[in-house]
Amino acid sequence: MALENVKGSLLTTIENKIATITFSHPASNSFPRELLDRLTAEFEKLSINNSVSVIIIQSEGTGAFCAGASFDELLAVTNQSEGTNFFSGFANLINAMRTCTKLIIGRIHGKAVGGGVGIACACDYAIATTNASIKLSELAIGIGPFVIEPVVSRKIGKTAMSEMTLAAQEWKSADWAFAKGLYANTVETIEQLDSAITDFSSKLSNYNPEALLEMKKVFWEGTENWDTLLLDRAAISGKLVLSDFTKNALLQFKK
Template sequence: MSLENQNGSLQTSFTGTVATVEFGHPASNSFPRNLLNRLTAEINLLSRNETISVIILQSQGAKVFCSGASFDELLEVENEEQGTEFFSGFAHLLNAMRNCSKIIIGRVQGKAVGGGVGIIAACDYVFATTESAVKLSELAIGIGPFVIEPAVSRKIGKMAMTEMTLAAHGWKSAEWALEHGLYSEIHPATELEAAVENFAKKLSAYNPDALCEMKKIIWENTEHWESLLFERAAITGKLILSDFSKTALLQFKK
């Protein structure tokens, strides 16, 4: 396996004023810290790019959008500092998406777990397929969805987030995610690409200054996330060191 494959891949393409960012990793599009950092940096770079007004965020493959944090790297965490640093990667990414001056469209072509659900929740408008089920499995490995909780709760509400979190082994269907506001639209897999492209084309034709101001309104009252998400990362970083978590991670990996 090449070093690029081990670290995951990240590519950005441009069509008019639309930037499409695609991430991928051979382990079910999971996120090692390096890939999280690269995606965060790319979102920040595009936020400052005055030639674009819309970002499409998507992943490689057909069945899995994102499986969350890299289990291999979680097993390598040896102390609280390392744990906090790892989960801060998701905090940085969610804040970058929240602060981005561009509207972010999520293209979800498959299932999402844990941090992947958080990334979906941080998008401004989300297209998914009818097969794009979601799950918050963190309790099953001895932690919790602490960093992504504010983003998920903001989209689907505290009670629905609680339902997902406590039913840690259960999938929620795409229809459930649509009903609760995580998804904006769902389409058959064969129609997803066209639906996303058509919407992005229409959106990018609007006044970019109006889109930028709308983005600010969409994310009103989330300024405290600049500290909150890192406080949550510290909680998770401590819990991942427990014997329960180490044993559960090994079982999941097998």
């Protein structure tokens, strides 16, 4: 049980054509590479499941939605190949969400940082609480949001993405994220969030699945080069994570 807790957990339930994926990790729902790979495989599996029309992605608890990459694994990187491999985990996940044949709804109950923002942006529709502020802190630790930049820019625009990236220590409110188009709606409480998610996903699941698939293709037009683009970006981050600046910054963050 202890080992599973360290690795994090992933659970999928399917009911009334709606699949709900719940991920969890004791470190603020962050992602070690193994958990990223499991989540990626789950989207690929659900993509070909004919009994599923809609996917909800959520995390456990009432704290952070997702704290992004595992700092422990980032600190453990010793060469560029390992670094590129680690960051390719987020590249693979975003591409799996992008090419998934089902519409993906994000239930964002709390703060999202770095890769967590990328996951929220890769959702086709996201509903959040007013506590769900966001931050791209990568520059503060000597790297940058290279892998997730395309999906963040697609969702909120290059100008807003640049503002978030350069203000690496600054939280942007859920209201800001709503105004920029990341969140389709915001609510005050978890209870209201669950109600809104249930209502929206139920309506969506009753639409023509062929129409939903064709609309998903339209939503993601122009991203066909991401299979290679995101992996190229992973290589940039994989090189930068080896710098003394990044190693020292990660140690300070852990403290």
